[in-house]
Amino acid sequence: MEAGGGGMEAGGALPTVAEVKMLCTEANTPYHKANGMAFTPQQFCVLFGSVCAGKPANVKEQDLTVESTCETAYAGWTMAQTVCRTDHLCNANVSAAMATTHCPHTQTYAGNTTCP
Numbered sequence: 705m706e707a708g709g710g711g712m713e714a715g716g717a718l719p720t721v722a723e724v725k726m727l728c729t730e731a732n733t734p735y736h737k738a739n740g741m742a743f744t745p746q747q748f749c750v751l752f753g754s755v756c757a758g759k760p761a762n763v764k765e766q767d768l769t770v771e772s773t774c775e776t777a778y779a780g781w782t783m784a785q786t787v788c789r790t791d792h793l794c795n796a797n798v799s800a801a802m803a804t805t806h807c808p809h810t811q812t813y814a815g816n817t818t819c820p
Contacts, residue, residue, distance in 0.1 A: 718771070724751040728794035736794035742786035748793060749774035755796050756807035768811060788819035 724747045727735050734741040743751070749771050757769045768774040778786065789810040796806035809818040
């Protein structure tokens with residue numbers, strides 16, 4: 705596994721949802737705070753598919769619930785965007801109500817002023 709946990713396994717296996725959820729909830733996590741650290745594309749997309757599938761979708765250019773298109777979209781985001789969207793995805797991970805509020809913040813769409 706990559707340094708930092710929850711990364712790609714040898715052979716290209718994706719991290720598990722449980723591994724990525726733990727990154728959001730462990731004590732002093734650098735992922736669940738403003739100006740923290742960004743997930744890898746694989747971490748972000750695995751958790752997005754678990755937490756945000758079926759939630760309000762505002763994304764216009766990519767379907768983030770599909771791993772390959774999610775990773776492509778993620779690769780096009782700036783560091784500031786990936787950090788902000790990682791934080792909001794960790795917020796969404798807290799509960800279904802939080803997911804309804806924060807899943808749209810993790811997406812690229814016209815009018816999204818929450819994340820750069």
